[in-house]
Amino acid sequence: FAKSCVDGLTAQPARLERYLLESTALATVLTPRFGYLKVAELLHESQRTGTPVKRLLVESKLLTEAEVEELLGARALARLAEPVP
DSSP states (O other): OIIIIITTOOOOHHHHHHHHHTSTTHHHHHHHHHOHHHHHHHHHHHHHHOOOHHHHHHHTTSSOHHHHHHHHSHHHHHHTTSOOO
């Protein structure tokens, strides 16, 4: 199986990050902080314009660059997969 399906595959971190940051799954992280309606508005604007949610958060002055990275950076999002003690 591995030889036929897995061997030779390589991860593309930049592409994976882009897919994640364009995903509506970001609502899971953002809703507790901004509320459903504001997050829905941001996601709709992102999809409509192609502007990344990260950029919209900074341009709308909801978060600073540092806060965006803390909330939506790769390390922060990876922590979401960790089991809760």
